[in-house]
Amino acid sequence: MKISKFSLKYFVMMAIIIYPIGYFYFAPYLRSIYRYGKWVVIAYGILLMVKRVYNPSKIVSLIIALEVYLGIITIVRGGNISTWMNYALPNIAMAFLVDFGIKKKPKVAIKAVALIGMFHLLINNLLGYVSSNGMNWYWLGLRVRIASYAFPVIAVLMIALFYFKKSRKCKIIWLISFLVSLLASIQFFLKEQVATALVTLGAFVIYFLLFCFMEKLTSKFAPKAWCVEIVINIGIVFFGIQSKFAWLIEGILGKSLTFTGRTTIWNSAFGQAMEHCIFGSGIGTARVFNDNGVTYEHNQLLNMFYTGGLIALMLFLIILFISIKRVCDTKRSILNKIMASILLACSIEMITEHPFENALFISVLVIAYHSTWIHEILEDGNGDNKKCSENLLLQDKI
Secondary structure, eight states: OOOOHHHHHHHHHHHHHSOOTTGGGTOGGGHHHHHHHHHHHHHHHHHHHHTTSOOOOHHHHHHHHHHHHHHHHHHHTTOOHHHHHHHHHHHHHHHHHHHHHHHHOHHHHHHHHHHHHHHHHHHHHHHOEEEETTEEEETTBSGGGTHHHHHHHHHHHHHHHHHOOSOHHHHHHHHHHHHHHHHHHHHHHHHHTOHHHHHHHHHHHHHHHHHHHSTTHHHHHHHHHHHHHHHHHHHHHHHOGGGGGHIIIIIISOOOTTTTTHHHHHHHHHHHHGGGTTTOOOTTOOOOSSTTOOOOOSSHHHHHHHHHHHHHHHHHHHHHHHHHHHHHHSOSOHHHHHHHHHHHHHHHHTTTSOGGGSHHHHHHHHHHHTHHHHHHHHHTTOTTOHHHHHHHTTSOOO
């Protein structure tokens, strides 16, 4: 099978951006590739814009604006700019790369995210962990953050499974890829007892089945469900309403209402965040949030509020809302069911984790934003048609 120059170049750039956080403990020689590669990808995106052959979509511009704002605040507050770069640059590069790929060759973009992501999930399960400074590091990082890799990969593999119908053999390959990734993720979450990941996975399955059997719910129910999840998130973290869900947290999940000590972290982080509640405190400025020296907020909205204040929090919520709204505006399709389900599930994950710090979550936001275009092109079998480039590279059509 002949591989085009564009596909090869695209896969290489995507392999640089989807990097495993814990790689240094297993393959430290990859450090230079991952450290400088993201700069190359960003420079390539800037070059395309300067040459006027690519114009970023609104969702990409918003993501870049949020990351740049957090970078500026980090500098102003005397924070850790290196930490900011570790998270922001891959996010910016991923936003550009997925946006550009979808506009030019959607099939290549979907395949790159799916296959490279699946590769890392399998390697993560095979290598086990390395203990360092009292923590167990896996190929993809700390155990509680691996869900942020797994769920976007599973969702994108589902898109490939339902839309790439070139041959029966191709269909079987994608089915096997999806099942292997799903089972590998479940096996890891069960083995490591990652409760948040299991709850998120359960929510994803329930939402997807609900949207499949009741198609009208996708457009009517999804935006409302997202708003309810955000309100619950804010209620739990800022107002401690989790006692209302004791039947679920304690009765079904077998966890304490403190979310394994997270309420202490939230209370401390919120108190510190109020010192700069409008503009934020920047990244890497947190004093410890508990007696164990934790500086990780364990909540995505609180993380945004602490680092970037109300400005960053509102911008982040706008990005999420635009993505879910675009999915719901898509004509009924399997793609909008997948994307609505994963966005709603990840909103639940945000109660205790930070999916936005993983570049793969950025790919979900951009794919969701372009869901109408992707469905139309892939359904017609024109995923690599030049029509993509002609119609979208220079405009934000959808």
